[in-house]
Amino acid sequence: MLDKKLILGVFDDGDKLLSAVTKLRQKGVEIMDCFTPYPVHNLDRAMGIKRTNLTVGAFLCGLTGFLSGLLLQFYMMTNHLNTFKSWPMIIGGKPQNYGMVPSMVPVTFELTILFTAFGIGILFFYRAKMIHGKIAQVLDLRQTDDLLLVAIEQDHLHMDRSELDGILKSNGAIEIRERNLEGTSNAKNS
Amino acid sequence: MYEANIRKPLVTGGKTISDVTNDICRPIENKPTPMWWLGFTISFLLLMVFVGTIGWTTWEGIGVWGVNKTVMWGWDITNFVFWVGIGHAGTLISAILLLFRQKWRMSINRSAEAMTIFAVICAAMFPLFHMGRVWLGYWPLPLPNAYGSLWVNFNSPLLWDVFAISTYFSVSLLFWYLGLIPDIATVRDRATTKARKFWYGFFAMGWNGSARNWHRYEVVALILAGVSTPLVLSVHTIVSMDFATSVIPGWHTTIFPPYFVAGAIFSGFGMVLTLLVIARSVLRLQDYITVEHLEAMTKVVMLTGSMVGLAYLTEFFIAFYSGVEYEQYAFRNRAFGPYWWAYWTMMSCNLLAPQVFWFKWARTTPWFIFIMSIIVNIGMWFERFVIIVTSLHRDYLPSSWVMYSATWVEVGIFLGTMGLFFTAFFLFSKFLPVVNMSEVKSILKSRE
Numbered sequence: 164m165l166d167k168k169l170i171l172g173v174f175d176d177g178d179k180l181l182s183a184v185t186k187l188r189q190k191g192v193e194i195m196d197c198f199t200p201y202p203v204h205n206l207d208r209a210m211g212i213k214r215t216n217l218t219v220g221a222f223l224c225g226l227t228g229f230l231s232g233l234l235l236q237f238y239m240m241t242n243h244l245n246t247f248k249s250w251p252m253i254i255g256g257k258p259q260n261y262g263m264v265p266s267m268v269p270v271t272f273e274l275t276i277l278f279t280a281f282g283i284g285i286l287f288f289y290r291a292k293m294i295h296g297k298i299a300q301v302l303d304l305r306q307t308d309d310l311l312l313v314a315i316e317q318d319h320l321h322m323d324r325s326e327l328d329g330i331l332k333s334n335g336a337i338e339i340r341e342r343n344l345e346g347t348s349n350a351k352n353s
Numbered sequence: 354m355y356e357a358n359i360r361k362p363l364v365t366g367g368k369t370i371s372d373v374t375n376d377i378c379r380p381i382e383n384k385p386t387p388m389w390w391l392g393f394t395i396s397f398l399l400l401m402v403f404v405g406t407i408g409w410t411t412w413e414g415i416g417v418w419g420v421n422k423t424v425m426w427g428w429d430i431t432n433f434v435f436w437v438g439i440g441h442a443g444t445l446i447s448a449i450l451l452l453f454r455q456k457w458r459m460s461i462n463r464s465a466e467a468m469t470i471f472a473v474i475c476a477a478m479f480p481l482f483h484m485g486r487v488w489l490g491y492w493p494l495p496l497p498n499a500y501g502s503l504w505v506n507f508n509s510p511l512l513w514d515v516f517a518i519s520t521y522f523s524v525s526l527l528f529w530y531l532g533l534i535p536d537i538a539t540v541r542d543r544a545t546t547k548a549r550k551f552w553y554g555f556f557a558m559g560w561n562g563s564a565r566n567w568h569r570y571e572v573v574a575l576i577l578a579g580v581s582t583p584l585v586l587s588v589h590t591i592v593s594m595d596f597a598t599s600v601i602p603g604w605h606t607t608i609f610p611p612y613f614v615a616g617a618i619f620s621g622f623g624m625v626l627t628l629l630v631i632a633r634s635v636l637r638l639q640d641y642i643t644v645e646h647l648e649a650m651t652k653v654v655m656l657t658g659s660m661v662g663l664a665y666l667t668e669f670f671i672a673f674y675s676g677v678e679y680e681q682y683a684f685r686n687r688a689f690g691p692y693w694w695a696y697w698t699m700m701s702c703n704l705l706a707p708q709v710f711w712f713k714w715a716r717t718t719p720w721f722i723f724i725m726s727i728i729v730n731i732g733m734w735f736e737r738f739v740i741i742v743t744s745l746h747r748d749y750l751p752s753s754w755v756m757y758s759a760t761w762v763e764v765g766i767f768l769g770t771m772g773l774f775f776t777a778f779f780l781f782s783k784f785l786p787v788v789n790m791s792e793v794k795s796i797l798k799s800r801e
Contacts, residue, residue, distance in 0.1 A: 175370070177795070196565060198562045199564060199567065200370065200374075200539065200562055200790075200794055201794035202570070202571055202791065202792075203567075204795075206567075207565075207567070207568035210564055212564065212568050215572050217569060218572065221576045235495065239504035239507065240508070252506060254506050254509070255508070257508045263507070266507060269516065269591050269594075270507060270512070270516045272583075273513075273516040273517050273584075276520055276524060276584045276587075277520045277523065279576070279580050280523075280577055280581075281523070281524075281527065283573055283576050283577065284527050284531065284573070287531075287570070287573045291565075291566045292559070293558040293559050293560065293566075294558055295555055295556065296554070296555045297559030298559065299538065299541070299542075299554065299559045299561045300559070300561055302561075304543075306542075307539040307542045307561070307562050308374045308543065309369070309370035309371035309374060309794075
């Protein structure tokens with residue numbers, strides 16, 4: 164992995180971070196990422212993050228679950244798919260053809276939900292590159308506690324460094340740091 | 354920053370962001386208090402009662418219970434419905450209140466969801482062991498088998514229940530775990546011991562609070578809330594169909610699904626209140642789980658209690674109005690038959706008692722709320738007992754009328770699941786943050 168040089172603006176409040184990010188984006192500064200202990204609303208929009216298409220994935224997973232539920236029950240309970248190899252199960256004289264569709268509703272519904280939930284969960288972990296046991300890339304140990312960071316790549320900065328510092332400071336940054344992205348997981352508490 | 358001038362602050366005590374972390378991580382990072390040990394020991398002993406009684410049931414067979422040919426469902430299914438119902442409050446708080454953008458959910462959703470998961474585990478024990486041969490407990494699954502094309506019966510509501518409960522459990526677990534990840538990462542980054550660093554690091558899955566991931570995370574949370582909401586409503590609907598699709602007078606009622614869902618939310622909030630009134634004082638969380646929170650929950654209790662009460666009265670009226678003598682007898686027998694005491698316990702605990710919450714004093718006095726929550730729990734247990742046992746014990750054939758009473762084994766199993774539930778909850782409060790830190794941090798009033 165390349166050694167990225169980062170400039171970190173450290174904040175203690177989401178609103179200050181948000182206004183700093185908005186200002187920086189107006190000036191055309193490319194923001195690598197922000198790290199916050201809690202979700203700061205509208206920060207994603209201010210950073211210009213494209214809306215995730217995980218919702219489409221959720222729909223497709225749900226559709227898969229819905230169809231699997233129907234297929235499962237048509238396969239097991241009716242002969243429409245020519246699956247009665249030995250004997251049909253006649254229980255309480257209940258229908259064994261399309262007439263049992265109302266009975267299929269609960270299981271089809273549950274499977275739709277099950278597939279949607281686990282599908283979206285897995286897709287999320289995949290997109291966020293998260294897996295059990297992964298070593299977190301933490302720039303500052305307090306970024307999951309009470310500090311909020313904005314990270315800007317030095318190489319992509321087309322702005323005078325003092326101007327950047329000025330914008331960060333005037334929006335309430337309590338500190339400005341530089342850091343290499345490599346080996347950051349051992350960052351000491353500030 | 355979340356500000357609403359017409360509402361009181363959701364977190365009191367002028368907390369800063371780091372105060373939240375310190376307060377919530379305290380029980381995890383310090384040795385357990387004597388109170389914790391006391392509670393844990395009692396719960397663990399009860400859990401051992403569960404192991405003993407359920408072991409005896411498995412060894413000897415269902416004959417050690419009081420159930421018989423007429424009353425084939427007794428305490429076991431009563432307890433099953435009771436525990437499933439309790440689980441519903443967690444999903445209601447975390448999913449439905451998320452969709453409604455109710456911010457007060459944020460400091461109670463974690464513990465309520467934990468409660469959901471533990472309650473569903475307790476619930477699952479009963480049908481599983483009621484099958485008698487628990488080692489064949491996988492038979493309700495639609496697995497290919499060597500008996501020809503002998504599949505499970507998808508026309509049966511009991512099978513729908515298998516799908517509903519297992520979906521509910523696994524989706525709730527996923528939702529809970531997803532919510533825990535940022536907080537586990539917080540604990541990981543504060544960890545001072547190697548073991549803690551490793552385990553919390555393992556389960557935090559590399560979370561670092563990146564805004565890109567928060568963006569995805571919030572979308573996923575919203576979708577999960579969106580699917581959990583119809584899920585939670587479907588679960589108790591399907592549980593009610595276990596009864597409603599039968600032809601037993603007293604069970605064969607179309608009002609059952611909405612009535613069961615309201616009852617589930619009612620009993621769930623009862624249990625949430627029981628737990629949180631204790632937890633907030635033992636874990637010193639009064640600034641996070643404030644009296645405002647308790648008040649909001651008592652309002653839900655009052656509303657759903659009244660809905661359940663309305664359902665009781667509607668059932669009675671419809672039995673009369675239907676002109677079906679079996680139906681009429683079933684209800685007359687409920688109120689004035691040999692199990693009258695169960696019926697009137699249910700009526701007074703569920704319909705009458707929650708009406709005290711019309712008064713502000715009742716809604717804002719923790720010790721009183723605690724007593725009321727116990728009453729709600731008792732009332733809802735009796736509701737299920739009344740529905741199941743009084744409907745079964747006198748059916749169409751008077752020669753098969755019997756009385757049912759539980760044996761010590763059934764009582765032991767029920768108390769034992771209490772032990773299972775509370776043991777799990779105590780362990781949860783020791784090893785995981787009981788309040789959703791990352792969400793609470795976003796609703797602090799302006800900090801200076």
